[in-house]
Amino acid sequence: MISLAHNALYHWYAQNGRHTLPWRITTDPYSIYVSEIMLQQTQVKTVLEKFYFPFLERFPTLNDLAHADVDDVLKMWEGLGYYTRARNLHAAARQCNGILPTNANDLIKLPGIGQSTAHAISAFAYRESLPILDANVKRILHRYFAVKERNENKLWEYAYKLFDPSTPFDYNQAMMDVGATICTPKKPLCACCPFERWCQGKSSPLEYPMAKTKTQKPIRLRTIIVYQRENSYALTQRRTRFLSGLWGFYESEELADESLKYLGEVTQHYSHFTLQANVYLNKESILPEGFEWFDLDEIKKLSLSRADHKVIAQIVGDQKTYHH
Numbered sequence: 418m419i420s421l422a423h424n425a426l427y428h429w430y431a432q433n434g435r436h437t438l439p440w441r442i443t444t445d446p447y448s449i450y451v452s453e454i455m456l457q458q459t460q461v462k463t464v465l466e467k468f469y470f471p472f473l474e475r476f477p478t479l480n481d482l483a484h485a486d487v488d489d490v491l492k493m494w495e496g497l498g499y500y501t502r503a504r505n506l507h508a509a510a511r512q513c514n515g516i517l518p519t520n521a522n523d524l525i526k527l528p529g530i531g532q533s534t535a536h537a538i539s540a541f542a543y544r545e546s547l548p549i550l551d552a553n554v555k556r557i558l559h560r561y562f563a564v565k566e567r568n569e570n571k572l573w574e575y576a577y578k579l580f581d582p583s584t585p586f587d588y589n590q591a592m593m594d595v596g597a598t599i600c601t602p603k604k605p606l607c608a609c610c611p612f613e614r615w616c617q618g619k620s621s622p623l624e625y626p627m628a629k630t631k632t633q634k635p636i637r638l639r640t641i642i643v644y645q646r647e648n649s650y651a652l653t654q655r656r657t658r659f660l661s662g663l664w665g666f667y668e669s670e671e672l673a674d675e676s677l678k679y680l681g682e683v684t685q686h687y688s689h690f691t692l693q694a695n696v697y698l699n700k701e702s703i704l705p706e707g708f709e710w711f712d713l714d715e716i717k718k719l720s721l722s723r724a725d726h727k728v729i730a731q732i733v734g735d736q737k738t739y740h741h
């Protein structure tokens with residue numbers, strides 16, 4: 418039965434697969450590695466249009482990445498979000514001296530590479546016979562085997578059960594495509610699905626997996642103070658875990674002095690909280706410790722969070738005139 422499902426999957430993939438994605442037509446393990454990390458939390462379209470090629474152009478090999486300054490890596494990652502990915506990529510390049518391990522067991526020892534990513538890199542770059550378990554594949558497995566419970570270990574068992582060890586590359590790529598285009602979260606297209614004959618959850622796919630209990634994202638209220646001296650503004654490089662390495666304006670939980678000029682409000686949604694900040698301009702005070710002066714041209718060369726870019730837009734007074 419499973420081999421029939423595999424045949425149906427490959428038949429579907431031959432006709433509908435996204436065969437021209439650049440990380441599918443390369444044999445360079447490093448390019449595949451970069452694509453897998455970028456795709457962890459970002460859609461294919463965004464990675465393809467804005468980030469994948471410029472990153473590889475700037476750091477053509479893992480060795481180039483290992484010798485790069487982490488600030489340059491963050492700058493190329495700017496706008497992609499989840500910056501820990503970029504820092505881990507850089508740290509991993511250094512840890513393995515610019516030579517990528519050639520199997521999942523060793524890949525998983527590098528920072529930022531979990532089991533599914535290790536399997537993906539190894540299956541795609543070296544044809545190691547391993548299944549992947551990303552969000553798309555998980556959803557298919559939940560439905561195919563009619564499993565409601567969200568249990569990672571159990572899902573790995575199902576991943577191996579459905580896996581075709583003879584063609585790890587095509588199998589995993591096809592699964593990703595079915596998950597991304599057919600077995601979608603809200604509107605699965607069961608009538609077009611290669612697994613339709615065998616899928617145990619097709620009569621009520623939205624029941625699989627069980628819904629996550631929704632928790633309200635907390636709101637962090639902050640005050641951002643833009644220190645200005647003539648045409649320069651004060652920024653500091655963050656050393657906190659969140660957004661570490663990115664440059665930002667002075668931020669605090671305290672209310673601002675009422676004498677400061679109010680510039681406006683900035684809202685930014687992050688995965689685990691929403692930032693809501695009131696932005697003020699301070700032209701009088703001395704520079705806080707750890708801050709440096711930059712003019713707008715210099716700021717453009719720094720890596721900034723989206724929230725700080727919004728602050729810049731407020732400083733300039735017109736978002737359209739500020740091109741970063």
Ligand code: SF4
Binds near residue numbers: 599622
């Ligand atoms: S038949 Fe429907 S629910 Fe089952 S795997 Fe295909 S799209 Fe998903």
